[in-house]
Amino acid sequence: MAIWNKEFEMMPREALQDWQSEHLRNTVKRVYENVAPYREKMDAIGLKPEDIRGIEDLSRLPFTTKQDLRDNFPYGYFAIPMEEVTEIHASSGTTGKQTVVGMNNHDVGIWAEIAARALTAYGVTKKSIVHTAYGFGLFTGGFGAHYGALKIGACAIPVSSGNSRRQIQIMKDFGSTFLACTPSYALSLAETLHEMGYTKDDIKLEGGAFGAEPWTPQMRRELEDKLGIKAYDIYGLSEIMGPGVSYDCYCQNGMHINEDHFIPEIIDPDTGEVLPQGSVGELVFTCITKEAFPLIRYRTRDITSLNYEPCACGRTFVRMSKPMGRSDDMLIIRGVNVFPSQIEEVLMNMEETMPYYQLIVDRKDNKDTLDVLVEVSEKIFTDEIRSLETISKKVESNLMTILGLKARVKLVEPKSIERSEGKAVRVIDKRSLYNRSGK
Secondary structure, X not given: OOOOOHHHHOOOHHHHHHHHXXXXXXXXXXXXXXXXXXXXXXHHOOOOHHHOOOHHHHHHOOOEOHHHHHHOOOOOOOOOOHHHOOEEEEOOOXXXXXXXEEEOHHHHHXXXXXXXXXHHHOOOOOOXXXXXXXXXXXXXXXXXXXXXXXXXXXXXXXXXXXXXXXXXXXXXXXXXXXXXXXXXXXXXXXXXXXXXXXXXXXXXXXXXXXXXXXXXXXHHHHHHHHHOOEEEEEEEEOOOOEEEEEEOOOOOOOEEEOOOXXXXXXXOOOOOOEOOOOOXXXXXXXXXXXXXXXXXXXXXXXXXXXXXXXXXXXXXXXXXXXXXXXXXXXXXXXXXXXOHHHHHHHHHOOOOEEEEEEEEEEEEOOEEEEEEEEEEOHXXXXXXXXXXXXXXXXXXXHHHHHHOOOOEXXXXXXXXXXXXXXXXXXXXXXXXXXXXXXX
């Protein structure tokens, strides 16, 4: 498989670290001079830009959190004047104030570059037709894939999300060869393909880049089987640079982080302590080449690990494992830490269940409860009740083995769990409703 930018993607580690140190020094000086919240944080601990000599001093710098961005809404962390900002993106704001992200033309160019690296690693060339079904708007998802395709010189189709039957028809009529969207929406598209009377042989898809939500190896296999593609991971977050911060290679043994632009760390999410190589913890990023919105030690809340061993693909960039979830998405049920991805893995390994589920967490008689709603196929749902009870007990047993926690499983009919055109809503935690109401 081709490599887009061999100079950087295969740069010797020592040279890469020299590059990182130089750009870290420049970035710290710039944010201290131009971003008041950073200057205040550094002054509070007696730290000056000249104290940061290289990446070995990175841990001396203060963290940045999403709350910091909300407290300085909307433009408090911008490092350039607004008249130089050429593009703005923002989070959905569903859990609080939006986090607002600014870019100038230089930053958009970086985004196109890293997305081109990712798409090239997936096999996209100038001959490809890239069908982007991420949303276009303030969300960064659609634009990342689009800019990357344009950078390569591929044909880009900015379909956006929604209207699944139209998506399938466009794939068929326009000859789309590569799909970019969330994995849950890709599954929904596979379902729609079948409902329209088509098979994977009726479309020309060869590969897909899926991200913006956790997904399991089992879901990867499901997508590859139903759509006839090679399914790849892509990772990004709006605050850092949208899709393309890291990406799969053909080895699919971790996602390469574009370290010439973003320095990663793994910390203990409770103490903030930097953990040794190979440890599982919270991923932290420092942007060292962005001009409009360069964040220092931004806490992503994603739980993962880093692998610095050489990769067979030849890239020298460190690899991050697929995030198992977010520290703020982790559920604590009766003292047990539960990530939705663990439950998904159990369900995807069972032939009797469909890849659509929802978790309902509640509290009754001062005890946490976990209900798992799982779709089954039409044939199984119409089976006799005894058969459904057997499947429910099997799912409950498998969940107990993985989680060490008893869950109540309810099998539901096909299409009864709402499909998402973006990120799937997997968890309804009713306990938070009690907390907000004071009960």
